[in-house]
Amino acid sequence: MILRVLGCSGGEAEGDRLTGLLVNGTVALDAGSLTLALTIAEQVAIRHIFLSHSHLDHICTLPFYTKNVFGHVHAPVEIHALPETLDALRRHLFNDEIWPDFSVIPSPDAPIIRYSEVEPGHTYEVEGLRITPIPVNHLVPTVGYLVEDERSGFLFTSDTAETDAVYEAANGAKHLDLFITEASFPNEQAWLAEVSKHLTPAKLAQELKKLKRAVPVAVYHLTPGDKPVMLPQIEALGHPRLSLLEQDAIFEF
Ligand SMILES: [Zn+2]
Numbered sequence: 400m401i402l403r404v405l406g407c408s409g410g411e412a413e414g415d416r417l418t419g420l421l422v423n424g425t426v427a428l429d430a431g432s433l434t435l436a437l438t439i440a441e442q443v444a445i446r447h448i449f450l451s452h453s454h455l456d457h458i459c460t461l462p463f464y465t466k467n468v469f470g471h472v473h474a475p476v477e478i479h480a481l482p483e484t485l486d487a488l489r490r491h492l493f494n495d496e497i498w499p500d501f502s503v504i505p506s507p508d509a510p511i512i513r514y515s516e517v518e519p520g521h522t523y524e525v526e527g528l529r530i531t532p533i534p535v536n537h538l539v540p541t542v543g544y545l546v547e548d549e550r551s552g553f554l555f556t557s558d559t560a561e562t563d564a565v566y567e568a569a570n571g572a573k574h575l576d577l578f579i580t581e582a583s584f585p586n587e588q589a590w591l592a593e594v595s596k597h598l599t600p601a602k603l604a605q606e607l608k609k610l611k612r613a614v615p616v617a618v619y620h621l622t623p624g625d626k627p628v629m630l631p632q633i634e635a636l637g638h639p640r641l642s643l644l645e646q647d648a649i650f651e652f
Pocket residue numbers: 452454537558
């Protein structure tokens with residue numbers, strides 16, 4: 400399995416928190432940076448996009464993506480997400496006001512994107528991968544994803560405060576090579592993490608006690624302006640397998 404972390408041209412800027420992962424070139428998890436990180440040919444190669452939730456940093460390049468692949472894809476790109484997430488896309492994004500409704504363009508029978516509801520705990524087999532959405536604890540309905548093939552796997556928690564199910568899934572997974580989770584605010588802003596349902600480095604340390612697998616842990620979603628404060632806090636945790644999820648990183652399992 401080849402996992403590519405989709406960076407964005409924002410570099411050190413706000414764009415750092417735009418979230419996107421690409422698996423084997425054809426399956427994306429979240430769509431925060433698809434059009435910033437990928438060539439048109441690479442965008443066209445994507446067949447499935449699994450969204451974790453409706454927040455803008457996870458979906459914001461989806462409209463530009465639909466425009467970029469228009470005329471180049473010969474079958475609809477499947478957008479897999481919770482019903483609440485799909486509903487948000489329909490009502491607030493692809494609503495003909497913010498962006499054309501590419502779920503019926505060029506025709507309802509052969510659109511650019513097709514919505515497909517996911518059910519937490521159910522495993523979906525696409526492109527030789529097994530993908531299982533797992534509910535997490537965030538402001539809106541949100542799932543993390545366990546992604547596996549025959550010999551490898553990783554788990555992406557997406558945005559979450561304290562939660563259990565993803566750790567149970569990681570501990571029970573047949574193959575686990577990487578655990579990706581978040582830390583969003585410095586320890587001094589624990590109140591903000593609490594109201595926005597995210598983690599601080601200190602809360603992350605508590606959470607990681609639930610992970611019983613000795614696998615690398617990669618942290619994402621740091622608030623760009625708070626990185627100078629957060630990086631020493633993450634380092635001070637002294638976790639032997641913890642690192643930042645670097646933009647444009649490529650993992651081969
Ligand atoms: Zn979020």
